[in-house]
Amino acid sequence: MAFAFTWAWQSGSTWHNFSADNMIGFYGTSYGDKVTVNSYQDSHHLRTSSGNDTDACVGPHMTNLKYISGSTVSISGSNETNISNVATGDCIRIRFTDGSTSVSTENVKFYSYDGTTDATAPTGLTPKCLTTGASAWVTPTGSAGYMPMADQGSEINHDYFVGLSATPTSVGEKTDFAWKISLDYY
Amino acid sequence: MGKWIISLSNGETIIENSERLNELYSDNRSTYQKLLQYMKENNLLIRSIRIQVNGRTHTFSISPKGKFPTFIEVKDIGYRRKFTMNSNGEKEEFINYYIIIGNIKMMMWIDENSGDSWMQCEEVIG
Numbered sequence: 640m641a642f643a644f645t646w647a648w649q650s651g652s653t654w655h656n657f658s659a660d661n662m663i664g665f666y667g668t669s670y671g672d673k674v675t676v677n678s679y680q681d682s683h684h685l686r687t688s689s690g691n692d693t694d695a696c697v698g699p700h701m702t703n704l705k706y707i708s709g710s711t712v713s714i715s716g717s718n719e720t721n722i723s724n725v726a727t728g729d730c731i732r733i734r735f736t737d738g739s740t741s742v743s744t745e746n747v748k749f750y751s752y753d754g755t756t757d758a759t760a761p762t763g764l765t766p767k768c769l770t771t772g773a774s775a776w777v778t779p780t781g782s783a784g785y786m787p788m789a790d791q792g793s794e795i796n797h798d799y800f801v802g803l804s805a806t807p808t809s810v811g812e813k814t815d816f817a818w819k820i821s822l823d824y825y
Numbered sequence: 826m827g828k829w830i831i832s833l834s835n836g837e838t839i840i841e842n843s844e845r846l847n848e849l850y851s852d853n854r855s856t857y858q859k860l861l862q863y864m865k866e867n868n869l870l871i872r873s874i875r876i877q878v879n880g881r882t883h884t885f886s887i888s889p890k891g892k893f894p895t896f897i898e899v900k901d902i903g904y905r906r907k908f909t910m911n912s913n914g915e916k917e918e919f920i921n922y923y924i925i926i927g928n929i930k931m932m933m934w935i936d937e938n939s940g941d942s943w944m945q946c947e948e949v950i951g
Contacts, residue, residue, distance in 0.1 A: 641826070642906075642908055643908075643910070643916070644908065644910040644916075646910075646912070657914075659914050660914075661914075662912065662913065663912055733910075735908065739853060740853055740854070740855050741852070741853050741854045741855065741858070742854075742855045742858070743858070745905075746907075754911070754913065793854055793858060795853065817911045817912050817913055818911060818912040819909055819910070819911040819912070820909065820910060820911075821907065821908070821909040822907070822908060822909075823905045823906065823907050824905070824906055824907075824908065825855060825857045825858065825903070825904065825905050825906065
């Protein structure tokens with residue numbers, strides 16, 4: 640098995656891997672609901688492709704982490720709380736492994752971009768992200784504004800946990816928008 | 826997928842996934858981590874690195890016996906791989922060799938899919 644990243648979300652106590660055609664959607668209260676301009680999403684869902692109205696979540700939906708302020712969050716509609724209360728199971732898990740070889744990782748970066756050019760910010764929205772143990776949200780617009788994540792020593796599985804939030808700054812579906820993780824390993 | 830070939834100061838040449846290193850160290854670490862341990866135990870240095878991708882070889886040599894030897898201390902020399910993936914499932918894979926001279930790190934990157942290569946330099950802090 641070659642090295643690869645696998646993105647997953649937790650429902651109940653089970654991690655579910657994203658399928659190859661899964662995309663992360665940001666919605667209002669329910670799947671398909673629009674997010675008001677300059678407000679952050681009230682639910683996260685997997686969808687199968689842009690323009691395809693299929694909710695691909697399994698069982699309980701993905702935990703929603705909604706940006707409230709620079710250091711606070713609403714977890715699935717709960718009252719505002721410090722982001723230090725975000726647990727790994729509330730986040731998306733990004734696992735790097737080939738299933739058998741121990742490697743070390745460094746220079747780990749997470750950011751959003753327009754889906755085409757790493758240095759270009761996504762269009763028409765403000766992205767926010769966090770990782771467990773952080774004290775503040777990051778606004779990772781383009782590769783230069785990346786959120787750094789910890790180097791990890793020699794292990795077979797390297798797990799990184801990220802929470803995502805976003806607000807539209809104009810009306811309309813946002814398709815020039817993707818998240819990316821990058822790391823060096825040896 | 827690319828692979829590295831590293832020549833050491835004792836004249837040995839080690840190829841990635843070398844059986845010799847895997848016999849010396851039977852754990853599941855990458856061959857490069859085993860090479861680092863082997864070099865430490867035997868007080869060896871890297872003299873050259875070759876990276877082979879899509880039939881092309883990219884070479885860096887630091888031999889003191891070269892016709893135009895380097896008189897500036899090389900602080901470190903090694904290799905790394907880079908892997909990226911976006912939320913649409915699109916992947917990229919790169920391999921490099923690097924050298925650190927003074928506070929400058931120079932990296933020769935090779936795209937493992939296209940074979941394109943380029944030099945990147947950055948300041949080393951600390």
